[in-house]
Amino acid sequence: MPVLALVLAASLTPAPPAASTPRTLRLDYFHTGAASEELFSLDGLALEGAWPGPLDGTLDDSNLGKYSFEVIDRGSNRVLYSRGFASIYGEWETTPEASQRRRSFHESLRFPLPPAPVQVVVKKRGRGNAFEQVWSVLVDPADPALDRAGPPSNAKLWAVMKNGEPRDKVDLLLLGDGYTAAEMEKWHRDARRLADLLFATSPFKERKSDFNVWAVDSPSEESGVARPSDNVHRRSALRAAYDAFGSERYLLAFDNKRLREIASPAPYEFIEIVANDRKYGGGGIHNLYATVAADSAWAAYLLVHEFGHHFAGLADEYYTSEVAYGPAPTARPEPWEPNVTADPKAGRWKDLVTAQTPLPTPWEKEPFEEGQRAFQARRRQIRAEHRPEDEMDALFREELARSTKLLASGPQAGKVGAFEGAMYEAKGYYRPQADCIMFTRDQVGFCAVCRRAIERVIGLYARPAGAGR
Numbered sequence: 001m002p003v004l005a006l007v008l009a010a011s012l013t014p015a016p017p018a019a020s021t022p023r024t025l026r027l028d029y030f031h032t033g034a035a036s037e038e039l040f041s042l043d044g045l046a047l048e049g050a051w052p053g054p055l056d057g058t059l060d061d062s063n064l065g066k067y068s069f070e071v072i073d074r075g076s077n078r079v080l081y082s083r084g085f086a087s088i089y090g091e092w093e094t095t096p097e098a099s100q101r102r103r104s105f106h107e108s109l110r111f112p113l114p115p116a117p118v119q120v121v122v123k124k125r126g127r128g129n130a131f132e133q134v135w136s137v138l139v140d141p142a143d144p145a146l147d148r149a150g151p152p153s154n155a156k157l158w159a160v161m162k163n164g165e166p167r168d169k170v171d172l173l174l175l176g177d178g179y180t181a182a183e184m185e186k187w188h189r190d191a192r193r194l195a196d197l198l199f200a201t202s203p204f205k206e207r208k209s210d211f212n213v214w215a216v217d218s219p220s221e222e223s224g225v226a227r228p229s230d231n232v233h234r235r236s237a238l239r240a241a242y243d244a245f246g247s248e249r250y251l252l253a254f255d256n257k258r259l260r261e262i263a264s265p266a267p268y269e270f271i272e273i274v275a276n277d278r279k280y281g282g283g284g285i286h287n288l289y290a291t292v293a294a295d296s297a298w299a300a301y302l303l304v305h306e307f308g309h310h311f312a313g314l315a316d317e318y319y320t321s322e323v324a325y326g327p328a329p330t331a332r333p334e335p336w337e338p339n340v341t342a343d344p345k346a347g348r349w350k351d352l353v354t355a356q357t358p359l360p361t362p363w364e365k366e367p368f369e370e371g372q373r374a375f376q377a378r379r380r381q382i383r384a385e386h387r388p389e390d391e392m393d394a395l396f397r398e399e400l401a402r403s404t405k406l407l408a409s410g411p412q413a414g415k416v417g418a419f420e421g422a423m424y425e426a427k428g429y430y431r432p433q434a435d436c437i438m439f440t441r442d443q444v445g446f447c448a449v450c451r452r453a454i455e456r457v458i459g460l461y462a463r464p465a466g467a468g469r
Contacts, residue, residue, distance in 0.1 A: 021055070021167065022112040024048040025146075026260060027120060027139060031089040032104040038093075040122065040135035043106065043257075046147040051112040052166035052267030054463050058082070058112070062456060064313035064336060065286055066090045068131050071111050072119045074138075080118065081111040085287035086313070088252065095245050106256040114141055129336060151265035156217035160195050163209050166267035170461040173268035174215040177238040177253070178276035181219040190274055190294045191215045197300045198307060201437075203451045203458075210462035214266045225251075225275045230386065237262065240273055240291060242281050248383055251281040251291040259289070269461055270311055272303070278389055280396075284309030297393045301441045308438055308446065312453040315340040317422045317431040317439035320372035332428040338453040339438060341430050346418040349432055349449045353416050361417030363434045364410050368403065369426070375399045396441060404442050407435040416448050 028043040058081045060068070065084025072079055089105040092098055109120065117140040123131035163169055174194070179187040199208045218237040226234045226241035229248050238259055244250040253259055253273055263271060271289035275281070280298055284290035284306035292303045308314040315337035332342035341348050344360040353359065375395065382392050407413060418430040422439075431439060436447035446454065 022051050022114075024051050024110055025113040025139070025141070026264075027109045027111075027137075028257065028260070029107055029109075029135075029137075030104050031087065031107050032102065033089070033093065033098075034102040035093065035099040037102075038124075038134060040137075042137055044147065045139065045143060045145065046260075046264075047113065047150055048110070048264045049151055049267060050166070052171045053112075053269060053461060054167055055112075056463075057460055060084055060460065062313075062460065064338070064457075066125055066336065067134075068123045069109050070121045070123070071114065071139075072121060073114070074117045074119055080114060083109075083111075083287060084313070086285050087288060088254065088285065091285065092245065097245070105254070108256060108260050114139070116141070125336060129334060152261075155262075155265040157265045158215055158217070160191050160213040160215050161208075162212050164212065166212060168463045169212045170210055170270070170458055171266075171268045172211060172213045172270045172272060173263055173266045174213060174272050174274055175218060175238060175259070175263060176215070176274045176276065177218070177240040178220050178223060178225040178234060178236040179218075180221070180223050183223060183276065184217060184219065187217065187274075187276070188215075190276070194272070194274060194292065194294065194299065194303055197303055201304050201445050203446070203454050207455070207458050207462070210458055212267075214268060216262060216266055218262050220276075223276060225277050227277070227279060230279075238273060240275050242277075242279065244283065249279075249281040251275055251283050251293065252285075253289070253291070270307075272307060272310075280389065280392060282306040286310060286313040297389075298396065298441065301437065304445075305437050305441075308450060308454070312450070312457045313337055314438050314450055314453060315423050317436055319421045319424050319426050319429075320369060320376060321424075332425075335423060335429070337423075339432060339436075339447070339450050340422045341418065342428060344418050344420070344430060346416075346430065346432070349416060349452075352432070352448050352452075353418075357412065357415050357417045359418050360430060361412050361415070361419050361434075362410070363412060363419050364406050365421060368406055371399075371402055371406070400441050403440050404435075404444075407440070407442070410434060 026046045026048055030041045032039045060083045066086045068084040070079050071081040087107055120137050120139050121133055122135040124134045126132040174191045176187040195213045198204055220236040222234045224234050225236045228243045238253045239255045240253040242251050244252040273289055273291040274294050277293045278295040280296050282292045282302035290306040290310035334342050346359055378395055413434050416432050419434055420430050422429040422431040432449035433447040435442050435444050437445055
């Protein structure tokens with residue numbers, strides 16, 4: 001059996017020597033559709049550097065993601081690799097625009113280079129939340145059209161924090177956007193500062209040694225990133241921009257091909273895009289990337305909250321802020337995200353609920369919502385009048401002080417239960433605890449259910465020294 005075949009059989013047999021680590025194959029495609037249709041088309045194949053992941057963790061059993069994909073050996077029909085993921089398209093199709101026009105989004109799947117032809121099958125959650133096939137494409141590693149040039153040789157890759165070989169660690173890549181060549185020192189300071197902020201939060205704090213953090217220098221022509229609603233436009237390296245889907249704080253990078261080519265020199269499983277901007281903003285999509293405004297007064301919160309989406313597929317637990325998505329169906333489906341549920345008895349995290357905790361769990365819901373209505377009205381006014389960012393920061397500090405005190409005052413504060421109000425809906429969805437960084441900007445950090453979800457993903461990638469080779 002060829003050496004590479006042994007590598008891809010690692011989930012069933014002892015891992016081969018590190019010297020046989022395969023290259024990374026990237027499959028680029030276009031995801032097109034509207035509310036009534038969904039289409040996929042192949043763009044191309046490209047080789048990147050050495051595969052960064054463990055060779056004994058090729059199959060994903062997390063059940064996370066709106067989509068998933070499998071790499072299936074054509075000869076044996078065996079699944080060689082699988083991962084769940086979410087996408088910009090998957091979010092866009094829930095917006096009003098999707099019922100009015102068709103759009104295309106560029107996406108990528110990355111997996112170990114197979115030794116022989118494989119079938120790549122993309123699935124999407126359908127009825128009952130089960131994954132159903134929506135696209136299938138043959139990938140032949142001998143295809144002459146496969147781009148074998150590899151990453152650019154002049155890229156500046158550097159280690160923000162290295163604790164071991166990529167195959168044994170969770171590999172996080174930081175990409176700066178809106179930093180000019182003259183601002184590279186600021187970019188390096190920001191990268192180190194934000195890494196420190198992430199690993200000051202549990203459970204990342206306790207699992208710091210299981211991570212590597214890498215960075216690629218990507219100078220931009222202009223300083224800062226685009227803010228269309230403020231009439232600010234920039235030719236930044238990654239083309240990150242605020243106002244995604246009409247939400248003024250939602251910061252995304254839509255040019256996936258550009259992003260992947262800039263990232264290609266690095267070993268990575270997760271990406272954090274660091275925007276050189278002051279305006280409150282960020283975003284996070286599971287197994288795609290997270291974004292953060294480096295100079296926001298709320299950078300620590302934005303970084304950790306949005307990375308929770310990207311890393312562990314955590315849902316937003318808040319429900320009083322304006323969002324770009326349409327309302328949930330009347331019949332509440334059970335979400336795939338691990339920290340929310342449609343079950344008022346909290347069956348999916350029942351093992352963390354004490355016998356004395358009532359289900360559903362009462363909390364200070366009415367006074368919280370009353371306060372939020374007033375704060376949201378003031379927030380809209382500040383944005384509509386384009387007032388200074390300092391005024392928004394002051395409003396957020398005022399809001400935080402009130403919500404922290406209120407959510408810590410109830411008899412069920414700090415306990416795991418089923419607290420109604422989550423996923424942008426006041427009724428029908430429940431979160432695990434009264435407060436969590438996925439619910440408010442509070443410094444309480446992640447709740448117990450979110451921490452467990454994060455730990456599970458860390459275990460999918462990190463290995464003790466010498467394992468997974």
